[in-house]
Structures are given as C-alpha cells and as structure tokens.
Amino acid sequence: MGWVSPKVYAILNNSEKGKTILEGIGDKDQATVDKEVDEFFHNSPVHKITSEDEKKFIKSKLKPVWQGSRAGPKIEFLGDDINEAINSLPRNESELILNALRDNVSGGIWQGKGQGYFSVYEKKIVLDRYMLLSSPYYEKNGVFFHEVGHAIDYSLGGGNRTISSTFISQKHNVSLAQMIYDEASQITDEQFEQIVKESEEQRQDNLQEKISVLSNELTSIIDEQEKAYAKIREKENGLIESKFGKEAVGIRVYQYNDMCFLKALNDNGIKSLSDFYELDLTKQQEIRKKIEPSVKKSVEEFKNFKQHLFEINPELKEASEEYSKIYQKKLDKNLEIERVKNVNTRIWGNVADLIGGAHKKKGADGINFGHSASYWETYQKYNLGTEAFAELFDGLTNSKVSYYNMKQVFPKSVEIFEEIINGQGRK
Numbered sequence: 001m002g003w004v005s006p007k008v009y010a011i012l013n014n015s016e017k018g019k020t021i022l023e024g025i026g027d028k029d030q031a032t033v034d035k036e037v038d039e040f041f042h043n044s045p046v047h048k049i050t051s052e053d054e055k056k057f058i059k060s061k062l063k064p065v066w067q068g069s070r071a072g073p074k075i076e077f078l079g080d081d082i083n084e085a086i087n088s089l090p091r092n093e094s095e096l097i098l099n100a101l102r103d104n105v106s107g108g109i110w111q112g113k114g115q116g117y118f119s120v121y122e123k124k125i126v127l128d129r130y131m132l133l134s135s136p137y138y139e140k141n142g143v144f145f146h147e148v149g150h151a152i153d154y155s156l157g158g159g160n161r162t163i164s165s166t167f168i169s170q171k172h173n174v175s176l177a178q179m180i181y182d183e184a185s186q187i188t189d190e191q192f193e194q195i196v197k198e199s200e201e202q203r204q205d206n207l208q209e210k211i212s213v214l215s216n217e218l219t220s221i222i223d224e225q226e227k228a229y230a231k232i233r234e235k236e237n238g239l240i241e242s243k244f245g246k247e248a249v250g251i252r253v254y255q256y257n258d259m260c261f262l263k264a265l266n267d268n269g270i271k272s273l274s275d276f277y278e279l280d281l282t283k284q285q286e287i288r289k290k291i292e293p294s295v296k297k298s299v300e301e302f303k304n305f306k307q308h309l310f311e312i313n314p315e316l317k318e319a320s321e322e323y324s325k326i327y328q329k330k331l332d333k334n335l336e337i338e339r340v341k342n343v344n345t346r347i348w349g350n351v352a353d354l355i356g357g358a359h360k361k362k363g364a365d366g367i368n369f370g371h372s373a374s375y376w377e378t379y380q381k382y383n384l385g386t387e388a389f390a391e392l393f394d395g396l397t398n399s400k401v402s403y404y405n406m407k408q409v410f411p412k413s414v415e416i417f418e419e420i421i422n423g424q425g426r427k
C-alpha cells in the first residue's frame with residue numbers, strides 16, 4: 001500500500017493537486033505514489049537551496065578537515081548530491097538542517113573510515129564515504145541525515161542538551177527519550193521477528209528471483225572483466241608485473257595505495273583494515289607515522305611508472321581505462337545484489353536498533369544491527385532518545401519505508417517526534 005510521511009501528507013493535503021494524489025493512495029503501488037509525489041514537489045514552491053551562498057555553505061560543511069593518508073577521492077564532491085537531497089525536502093526540514101549545521105558544525109565534516117558520528121564537543125560530523133554511498137545497510141546519504149539528526153537534536157535542545165530528553169510532549173506528557181524506552185522495552189525479540197516476517201509476506205518481493213537475475217548479470221560482467229584483463233596483459237608486456245607484482249596489473253593508483261597500506265599493516269602484525277580501525281586513535285597515528293613514508297614512496301613509483309607506460313603506449317592506456325570501467329560495473333552490480341539481500345536491514349534496522357537498546361543489546365533477533373550493548377549500557381535512556389531522534393529524522397528525510405516502519409512499531413514516540421519537528425519543540 002502506498003503512503004507518504006505525515007509532513008508530506010500535510011503539504012499535499014493543502015492543495016487541490018496534492019489532494020488528488022492522496023485520494024489515490026491505497027490503490028496505487030509505492031513506485032507510482034513516489035513518482036507523483038516527486039513531481040508534485042518538483043512543481044511546488046517548497047524551500048530550494050538556489051542561492052549560491054547556501055550551496056557554498058553546504059559544500060563548506062562537507063570540506064574534509066582530515067583526509068587520512070589515502071590518496072582517494074575527497075568527500076566534497078558529495079556537496080551537489082546532498083544539496084539536491086536537501087532541495088527535495090519541505091522547507092521546515094531543510095531549515096532545521098541548515099540551522100543545525102550552522103549551530104553545531106564549525107570546522108567541517110570529517111572523512112572517517114568505518115565511522116559515522118556527530119560530536120557536540122568537537123563540533124564536527126564524521127562520515128565514511130563507503131557508508132554514505134555504497135553500503136548495503138543504509139540508504140544512500142542516510143548516514144549524513146542521521147548525523148545531522150543528532151546535530152538538530154542538540155540544536156533544538158539549546159546546544160548542550162538534547163530536545164529528545166528535554167521536550168515534554170503536550171499529548172503524552174513525557175519526553176521522546178522516555179516514550180521510546182516505554183514502547184521499545186515492551187517488544188520482545190519474538191514479536192519483532194514476527195513483525196519482520198509479516199512485512200516480508202506483504203511485500204512479496206521475490207528476493208530469490210531478483211538475486212538470481214542479478215547474479216547472471218554479474219557473471220557476464222566477470223566474463224567481460226576477464227577479457228579486458230587479458231587485453232591489458234597483452235599490451236603491458238609483463239612490465240608492470242615484473243616490477244610491481246602480478247596483483248598490480250590492471251589496478252588504479254589508489255587501489256595500489258590501499259594494497260601497499262594493507263601489506264605494511266600485515267608486516268606490522270595487523271591482519272586487516274578493520275583490525276586497524278579498531279585500535280585507538282593514538283595507536284593508529286603511531287602506526288601511520290611509521291609505515292606511511294614507505295607506502296607513499298612505493299605509490300609514487302607505481303604512479304610514475306604507469307604514467308610513463310601510458311605515454312609510450314596509448315593502447316595500454318585505453319585498455320586500462322576500459323578495464324576500470326568494467327571493474328566499476330562489477331562493484332555496482334555486487335552492491336545491487338547486497339542491497340537486495342539486505343533490504344530488511346535497511347527498512348527494519350532502525351527499529352531493531354531501538355528494541356535492542358531498550359534491552360541493552362545489539363539489535364533484535366534476525367536483524368542484529370545497530371549500536372553495541374556497551375553503548376546502551378551507558379546513559380541508556382538518553383542514548384535511546386537521541387538515537388530515536390536521529391533515526392526518525394533520517395527516515396523522515398531520506399528513507400520513507402524505515403520511517404513508516406518505526407511509526408507502526410513506536411506510534412507514540414513518532415507522535416512526539418512530530419510535535420518537535422512541527423515546531424512545538426523549537427527553542
């Protein structure tokens with residue numbers, strides 16, 4: 001059944017054109033409703049970030065303060081993408097975002113690997129490109145809206161407290177933090193599993209069928225990749241392999257950088273990148289300092305050698321570019337498959353996280369996704385309140401299905417959240 005968020009509902013309900021869309025909801029499929037709603041907003045005078053100043057503002061906030069060691073692409077390019085996402089929101093929400101960034105993020109947004117968080121003390125947001133763009137567990141840009149949700153929670157709370165714990169609902173007479181605890185702690189793992197199962201049945205989305213179609217597509221891309229690789233081998237005459245090893249053939253400079261970085265970590269007794277990012281920051285910096293000069297040197301050599309080869313052999317350059325394109329296609333297809341497999345995590349992950357939080361554990365049966373038990377053990381209700389706020393904000397702005405699911409399971413909490421967003425909770 002089609003549906004829209006309450007905020008969108010209110011806007012649609014305000015015009016004749018919008019009303020006709022709403023009347024059809026229930027008979028139409030979700031994709032049709034989404035399309036009509038998108039068209040409606042496209043032609044409506046909602047808040048648009050059109051002035052150059054506002055565009056620059058978002059971009060300035062996306063400027064990486066710290067790039068790490070990686071020679072990879074910067075996060076700034078996401079500026080246009082995120083501007084566009086904010087553009088499609090109703091005025092109220094985009095203003096909340098802009099104000100929260102103004103109030104709470106001073107230096108910019110950091111690019112962190114494997115991390116996404118908002119720090120009120122350091123006035124920064126840390127975002128991982130992978131989580132923003134290519135994780136199967138989140139909607140695209142979802143982590144941005146989540147962390148901005150935390151910033152809004154603080155912004156509306158006055159800067160050092162959160163609105164999710166200070167605002168007392170007129171309707172329910174408690175805070176969001178209290179209500180989400182009350183609602184989420186009543187739901188058992190068994191009940192949650194049942195809810196997810198019913199939603200799967202309702203969707204009837206034939207996951208297996210979709211996965212098998214996509215897997216066939218993947219197989220033919222892998223064939224293409226092998227052919228393109230053979231072509232590089234033919235053109236490079238063993239030059240790259242003899243100098244940099246077999247695994248360096250056909251890869252890009254940043255991939256070679258990652259490879260060298262990982263190898264240097266291995267030489268220092270660290271097995272994987274995720275092991276490295278689990279170390280505390282001081283230790284990470286210490287290791288970086290030790291291994292980076294040699295990694296950098298090898299990467300420089302690789303880069304110069306490749307450039308030289310390309311100059312003297314344009315056919316190799318062409319073959320190499322072709323290979324990169326196919327390689328990217330393979331990554332995209334893999335992600336598509338992972339997204340189909342993980343649809344439940346994306347649409348139910350937030351609900352699982354909050355139920356887990358109320359029981360001081362990670363996620364709930366079937367979807368063991370979310371914050372760790374130790375996170376919930378400290379200031380449980382406070383953390384539950386602020387996560388509920390951030391997850392609801394992310395849902396409202398960027399993931400309608402997740403929002404709808406939270407509304408089904410935690411109806412009173414969502415009512416309090418809407419009171420706050422609709423202006424009652426403004427400072």
Ligand SMILES: [Zn+2]
Nearest residue numbers: 146150387390
């Ligand atoms: Zn959070």
